[in-house]
Amino acid sequence: MNLGYFIFDMAWCVYYRTEGLVMLLHHTMSILGILLTLWLGESGIESCAVLFGSEITNPLLQTRWFLKHSGYYDSFLGSLVDVLFVVLFVFMRVFVGGAMLYCELSSPRPKFIIKCGGVAMYALSWVFMVDIARFVHRKTQDRHQRRRREDVNGLSVKRD
Incomplete structure (x- = not known):
């Protein structure tokens, strides 16, 4: 499974x-979730689905890291990667993750501790969502301020 990856990355x-x-x-909860799933010998599909959804971005x-370190982040490609990341994150973590959590909580099969782990991972996704919303706000503000400076300096051409 992904236990080795998470231990190494942590x-x-x-x-x-x-x-x-x-x-x-996130890494700690992932490691504990994988260990719990292996110890119980059940809920492997839920564990794999959560890891897939949380690591798909x-x-x-x-790519964003490589673009930053190669000097290409402030380009169309950098913006495209950021937009794709935000859209994929929101779709997978909020919508798909929410549907999965509903199924897990409404099913009688998973143990209570597994359900608690699912709630914790979903809550952590919302903490990440707040960070992402701040990033989007900051990036939008930076772009808006850059355009205002260009307008003040006469760099933008205005049409009548």
């Missing part, structure tokens, strides 16, 4: 101090 994040508390909490985050 160690990397802690050692190099590359991530904040929310991401470390990872390639876009990696």
